[in-house]
Amino acid sequence: VMVRAEKLEPNALVAALEAGDFYSSTGVTLKEVKRSPEMLSLTIAAEPGVEYTTQFIGTRKGYDKAHKPYALASGAKLRVTHQYSDDIGTVFATVKGNRAEYRLKGDEIYVRAKVTASKRVRNPRGYPEFQSAWVQPVRPRAR
Numbered sequence: 001v002m003v004r005a006e007k008l009e010p011n012a013l014v015a016a017l018e019a020g021d022f023y024s025s026t027g028v029t030l031k032e033v034k035r036s037p038e039m040l041s042l043t044i045a046a047e048p049g050v051e052y053t054t055q056f057i058g059t060r061k062g063y064d065k066a067h068k069p070y071a072l073a074s075g076a077k078l079r080v081t082h083q084y085s086d087d088i089g090t091v092f093a094t095v096k097g098n099r100a101e102y103r104l105k106g107d108e109i110y111v112r113a114k115v116t117a118s119k120r121v122r123n124p125r126g127y128p129e130f131q132s133a134w135v136q137p138v139r140p141r142a143r
Helices: 010-018
Strands: 022-025 030-035 039-044 052-060 067-071 077-084 090-096 099-103 108-120 130-135
Touching: 022 030, 030 130, 039 052, 039 108, 039 130, 052 099, 090 099, 099 108
Parallel strands: none
Antiparallel strands: 022 130, 030 039, 039 099, 052 090, 052 108, 067 077, 108 130
């Protein structure tokens, strides 16, 4: 977790976390993240020779709320793990490069950005895994 805090002190770190001023990363470093009810933008601290793709992912109002629990091969249903409709977590836009921006249209419930690099993580978990970063979601201004 990368936290943007005024000082490297517990109170400042907690305040930044509570304000949502952080992002998760497996190697991608973000130089800047701007969030507002109208837009979400970011600038990547790019490494030479590495390509970056940003996906803006979210869910729109009026989404299909249907879901069902996952079932094991035995037929037993998992109580806490469900399969949701494709309306949840839809990719709204894809941007290649070191800078990406998404302007909210107002019908989104939330939008977040996921950055994927062409560079692999240092310690993959047994399959090709590329460095990534995920920012906190934004919500559009109520209309």
